[in-house]
Amino acid sequence: MTRAPSPLRSWSSAGGLRTITFGPDQPLQFSNGEKLSGLTIGYETYGELAADKSNAVLVCHALTGDQYVASSNPVTGRPAWWPRIVGPGKPIDTNRFFVICANVLGGCMGTSGPASFHEDGRPWGLRFPVFTVPDMVRAQAMLVEALGIEELFCVIGGSIGGMQALQWAAAYPRRVFACCPIATAARHSAQNIAFYEVGRQAIMADPDWRGGDYLAEGVRPSKGLAVARMAAHITYLSESALHRKFDRALQARDKISFGFDADFQVESYLRHQGQSFVDRFDANSYLYITRAVDYFDLAGDFGGALPHAFADSQTKFCAFSFSSDWHYPPEGAKHIVRALIAAGAEASYVEIDTDKGHDAFLLEEPAFEHALAGFIDSAASARGLPAGVRR
């Protein structure tokens, strides 16, 4: 069923940022019971939607990502974040597929969240409803419906994008032909909650956070947000990758300074990660999205048994993990795949041997790219889509 466009839905591409805003007839329903009228979603698309609308791929981005999966961000100028995976002749071939990527709910790149404006003219701040991964996916589903797409050929994402992909398959089993959860888990672990809590406390400890009202007061908790980013960033790299990249190499000096400057390259690198992050990300968005991920426990939403989340699923799954990923270790992916098999779903599992840690899915990993391309091609063939030309 393709719905006619709502008269109360508006599309915009101001400043190069494409958005859709839903009218009051289509509020977003949150898990906590609240509703949001006037939901705006920032998104980008690549390629052409087939006449029968059979070739749509939804890419779900990670915690601090954006919708610019295959093109540079017009606001920040940052390059495409997944250029090895999405593009002409790439595993997700934009010559074959219509690729959609939406800024996640609360994600501060065009989609409604704590940094956007309440109808009272002030930023939402902490008044924005605390949302969940299911809420993120519900918002994405509204966009997909508005684009007239009934069934997605594939939903794919890494890290918390992978959680969204799993949630899509669980919530809308008839609307997801294929699903690729990558470097992710069906539930956030105690250790991961702990790391996110450190980040949140760092933000909230910054006096410029102002109880979340910093935007209205014209300040930003940049120092706290930078510390949060630094702590999280360590979890994205493996110990061996840090050793290989930095070991104990000194930064632009021959010997230690006996002081608190960034003597070591790894310190300089981390400080840079923190500083460059605060220029492009909102601190309250960080609080909200990490909270949604803390709350993610897919089995918990299905009576405590993960296979129930995939009962009668017709979706073809391929889960990917990376051997040195300690943020979302391979064991979490195997847990998902065991549940899929228990549910009778069609599931493949690929574990990539790498020392690059969690971030491996964003980096050059030819084995990952080959395996993903193989799965996409196989699923496209099963869906009856025309073959593409790999570059």
Next chain:
Amino acid sequence: MTRAPSPLRSWSSAGGLRTITFGPDQPLQFSNGEKLSGLTIGYETYGELAADKSNAVLVCHALTGDQYVASSNPVTGRPAWWPRIVGPGKPIDTNRFFVICANVLGGCMGTSGPASFHEDGRPWGLRFPVFTVPDMVRAQAMLVEALGIEELFCVIGGSIGGMQALQWAAAYPRRVFACCPIATAARHSAQNIAFYEVGRQAIMADPDWRGGDYLAEGVRPSKGLAVARMAAHITYLSESALHRKFDRALQARDKISFGFDADFQVESYLRHQGQSFVDRFDANSYLYITRAVDYFDLAGDFGGALPHAFADSQTKFCAFSFSSDWHYPPEGAKHIVRALIAAGAEASYVEIDTDKGHDAFLLEEPAFEHALAGFIDSAASARGLPAGVRR
């Protein structure tokens, strides 16, 4: 050679805190070239020193520990931190051994550091010389000499206490009969530097840090220090221990709050760890001690080859590691033991299988206690000390 007490050395036990203060004839020489006149060391002892001074054991405490290894701290009221290891009938039996534990250089429990007073009447703050692990050990050696002890029967410590034990054996090979480095490494890794840097940035981001002058201004960077402690604390526990202790259990509630309170027990636990820490520890001390540990690279001080640090060593070593310790993983202990063997030293290695992570050395680990007791007894026998009675 036992030196006569210096007329310019003073001993004190004010407020239950035992200290020794060295006179201007005995400045502490720092690795960075500076000297400190009037060094004070807070320390505690247990048991009786034998007439021939053959039974002294030096315990080196960890990053945020203190000298109260076997008795409660008279300042904080906290209980002894190693009661299963040090005490009557324990592996380090205070009925047999004279146990010394000194607050580490910069450690804010009686020993000189950034929180103690400069002769100008103001706290040292960042004017205190940035010190190293060798400097910590040099200060301890001054205390040991002042106590009239030429050779220590054993130097033992966990975590950065283990680094000090290694440094003792390397710097003073004829003054250490036996040495137990526990849950430690001969060099701080890039990942560990990264975690410490996050903690330092959290402290320095707190406006109450005041460029290190907070004590003079009557404030304390409590929020930043709490965040630093929280980040570090995660590294002290294994992922599986966090899972076993907390998993995703909620704190005093039936369901999630859709907010930023400590919904999860692991959050509540971490917040408590942060809050209780700031009551007992100085933020600048944290900066200085973590920096000393970042700088620790024992091989680097011996021409880049760790075996050189132990050339001609007569010391009996037993290194311990814990299987789930990812802060100082077993591989680091094996690296030490391989170097000891390459140097021709007498070395044993015990790896304890546990899920408790780095903190295991402080917790109930009967296999660790048995193995340690066996090593101590064997070394005591080799040293010709009378046998003890194990309880």
